[in-house]
Amino acid sequence: MSIFGEPMAPRYLLWLIQGFGVTVGLSIAVCVAATGFGVSVCGMRMSRYAPLRAAAAAYISAIRNTPLLVQLFFWYFGAAALLPQGLVGWLNTPHTLDLGPGRLSWPAFETLAGFFGLTLYAGAYIAEEFRAGINGVDNGQYETARSLGMRPRLIYWLVVLPQALRIAWLPVVGQYLNTIKNTSLTMAIGLAELSYASRQVETETFLTFQAFGIATVLYLVAVIVTEAAGLAVARSGRFAWANKRS
């Protein structure tokens, strides 16, 4: 602790670690959900049906051209005002589900709004990364497969998509890294993640440098580990084989 100056009482360290746990949990949930959602939006964006394409394009442009902070305020403060009072009340009271050994508790409304807002945001970017991946596959690949007599659907599954995924993978990892950092904005809607916890520790202890210093290091760890894992996937197995070939 010496490089951080005066040491911090264990209970404040615990707050930071709990905050970090929320950041990691939220990031993973958002990345998983946003990937699935992004693939669907990408499918819509490249659909042969014009209304679907238009809807996806409108969604992507609305999300990418407005600040994330405003979107989070919208989902937490704005959308909640539109929902029926009874539903908001239900969402805000704790609900637990007993699952034999464990117990599943319903997340707080801040968590739901944060998860929802971040997923919609990251989903729009991930959809565009996938679309860029698909567009990045040379048209000759499709034509060659077609001339060999493969059916279009099969060509997509076996020829285009695997290559598209390789092209899109590292940019998508970049969006995962952005998501980890973007979770910090949810402190504005009262979600007790790492930034919120560090601010809270700072308020109580006045150990400004230590509180934000530890938070910075924890963010750095999360981002570096994710980036390393992303690179490891990119260099492994069929990914690596394909990369060497291309």
Next chain:
Amino acid sequence: MRRFVILALASFLAAGAAHADRLDDIKQAGVLRVAAFDSNPPFGYVDPDSKQIVGLDVDYAKEIADKIGVKLELRPTNPANRIPLLVSGKVDLVLANFTITEERAKQLDFSIPYFSSGQQFIAKKGTLSSPDQLNGLRIGADKGTTNEIVLRRDFPGATVVSFDDTPFAFAALRNGNVQAITQDGPKLVGLLANVPDKENYEIPPFTISNDYIGVGIPKGEKRLVDLVNETLLQLEANGKAAAIYDAWFGPDTTQPLPRLFKIGDKQQ
């Protein structure tokens, strides 16, 4: 010779001691100089019509000047120069929403408190009536305030959700994301005054911590302290203190706040 010097010195010191009595100085000058805020309504602010400094603090200052039987002279001040004005002798008293703290009491003396602002709550009508209920609630607070710290320390069962400022916390209350929000009473009253559907909300009449406001008096002026305290207690006894309070926080004002503290009450 030596005896003469000691005698001279002694008489000088005695004269000095007698001279240090500020109350006599004030009476002799015929003027009580008081530092008051000029931009902190309703404690002390410049009235746009009369261009004079008015407010709750000023009303008390007038009563003290009347009691001594001298004219009142107001000096505008701000939180930063309240203490320097008093310590350097530029004013005789400070009545500027001056919170009594141990730290300040090292540099000056305080009267007994004449006003208290406490940490209070806004909740939907009928949902919150006593501090015991707080432990089960989700409560909105302002980030970085002592309100947040007090709440977490004294009500560990409450879920504290902190927002960037009070209007955000209030938006969360309106949405039902929190069941109450907390801040200092006078601030909550000001906030509620501007809410369109304010009839749906209330400020339950209890506080969970209190700041006491007193008159700042130069250090060591015992007679002046006694006189100020006596005046304040008299004002409470003859109902004038309640009248002054009502003029600024009463039911007919734009920001009514129930009077929970009376002069002479035991401090919590």
